[in-house]
Amino acid sequence: MQKIFIEYEKCLGCGLCELACSFEKEGLFNPTLSRISVTRLYLSGLYIPLVCQQCTKPLCAEVCPVNAISRNGQTGAMIFNVDRCLGCQMCRMACPISAPIWDEVRGVVSNCDLCDGEPKCVQACAVGALQYIDEAEANILREGPIAEKLAELTKIL
Amino acid sequence: MRHVIVGNSAAGISAIEAIREYDKNSEVVIISDEAYQAYSRVFLPKYIAGEARFNDILMRGYTFYNDIGAKALLGQTVTEVIPKNNQVCLLSGEKISYDNLLIATGASPFLPKIPGIDKQGVKGFRTFEDACQIANFMKETDSIVIIGGGLVSLKAAEALSKGGVDVTVVVSSGNILSQRLDSVGASIIQKSMESKGIKLFLNCDVKVIKGYRSVQGVELTFGKSIECGIVIVAKGLRPNIGLVANTGMEIITGIKADCYQRTNIPNIFAAGDVAECYDLIEEKESLNQMWPNAVVQGRVAGANMAGGHVKSDGGIALNSGSFFGINIASVGKTKTKGNSYREVTTVSEDGNYRKIVIHEGRIVGTLLVGDISGIGMLHSLICQKKEVADFLTFLEMGQISFGHVLASLIGR
DSSP states (O other), X not given: OEEEEEOGGGOOOOOHHHHHHHHHHHSSOOGXXXXXXXXXXXXXXXXXXXXXXXXXXXXXXXXXXXXXXXXXXXXXXXXXXXXTOOSOOHHHXXXXXXXXEEETTTTEEEOOOGGGGOOHHHHHOSSSXXXXXXXXXXXXXXXXXXXXXXXXXXXXX | OEEEEEOXXXXXXXXXXXXXXXXXXXXXXXXXXXXXXXXXXGGHHHHHTTSSOGGGGBSSOTTXXXXXXXXXXXXXXXXXXXXXXXXXXXTTSOEEEOSEEEEOOOEEEOOOOOTTTTSBTEEOOOSHHHHHHHHHHHTTOSEEEEEOOSHHHHHHHHHHHHTTOEEEEEOSSSSTTTTTOXXXXXXXXXXXXXXXXXXXXXXXXEEEEEOSSBOOEEEETTSOEEEOSEEEEOSOEEEOOGGGTTTTOOBSSSEEOOTTOBOSSTTEEEOGGGEEEEETTTTEEEOOOOHHHHHHHHHHHHHHHTTOOOOOOOBOOEEEEEETTEEEEEEEOOXXXXXXXXXXXXXXXXXOEEEEEEETTEEEXXXXXXXXXXXXXXXXXXXXXXXXXXXXXXXHTTOOOHHHHHHHHTTO
């Protein structure tokens, strides 16, 4: 199983990932519709992309009252079935990194589905901050203060 | 080994799934007085509004019980629990023995002692049956009064107003959702309700429900009369503890359950709206009758029934949802008294309201109205009782992305 691995120190905050995602998923270049989002701290020169971690124990799926969230056996991505979603947003409440996004127009929640194994955000990243690599490898490579804090704050991942 | 579960909603279903993670072979029996397969009460308003069919609000697929190997006795009422015999009695007279029992009977609408509350057309709004009856009544009336200003009341008001009937909401408090929202947060929703044509009476009660056998109207405390064909009573819930009343089980308002969801009777567990459990913010037992708590409690109960040793960190008050097109989410303490609490409140240019409550340097509650996108992270930080000193500046600026918190915590 592969996952999106983030090397935070490499990110320059260009936002191509957000544009690639929103275009792939919504047909629009609109970062607010992107499943990946970059927090930009210009004064610290720090750019932090955040995207669904496809948790091993997904709290979003556990709480969903209509069983609209399930794992894709091939990619390991948590798939949000927008046809079943009724917009209660309990999944957003449950996610410690606030990954699922709200589609105001349709009144449903959507989330990163790893683009069926070919994540467009990774393809768009020019500096290699985003990589789509084997999960085991990602766990070994994961280092640095941001990654450590993230793991500490989200013990469930 | 036989696990018996009384109650077929969030807690009961989560318990079955947890039991099966530990124990593939034991017998599991789930009993409910509702004749339907498990559905999500939270979406009954959508059913009434015609926005969802029953199929759309099912918790699991049609073959769930069969697939997971549970025997479902639906439409059967448990009348009594006899702990000394390890048995439950059904209304039919049948007795079922158990090794472990989970009480997940939920709660029922509280009906206050208003004259006329027993008239036909006065309904709580809790079950699928209730929803069907309300939908039927709606065909014969063009005016509805809803008593109460909580979540159930508002969701009902929203759903029914879409059906083209006149909706009046009568609220005792000075604002809607008074248990969770302050007046600023509430006014955002109230304005939107009124713009959709819903009439809102605050600071008043229904004095009497009028009519012969059926409801014809209500009279409010300040004398005004409103004609209506249905009165929906949404004044909170009372735990369904009737079937354990004479068992020596420890009851507060609900059944007292510890962090393993055990009651004081060794092989009986309790979970969901019927259970009163430790609240990690209030730091005492509390009724947190909300879906996510029921799911967590059900999972913990199921795991421990099946021989696991899983401890819950405690429950927390929390709500999320959209009302009249505006999202609201709240976690933990949202209303405070005394100066040991600090409230950080921001209102953005586009009208998004955010409140974060801080106590002894830790974040203990939050209320978001409009854009609720940081709610999951805040929920997690509240449950972890995280110190806020490092990221307080960001909170004060209304910045609540996880990235900001991460950056602050690593000293950037």
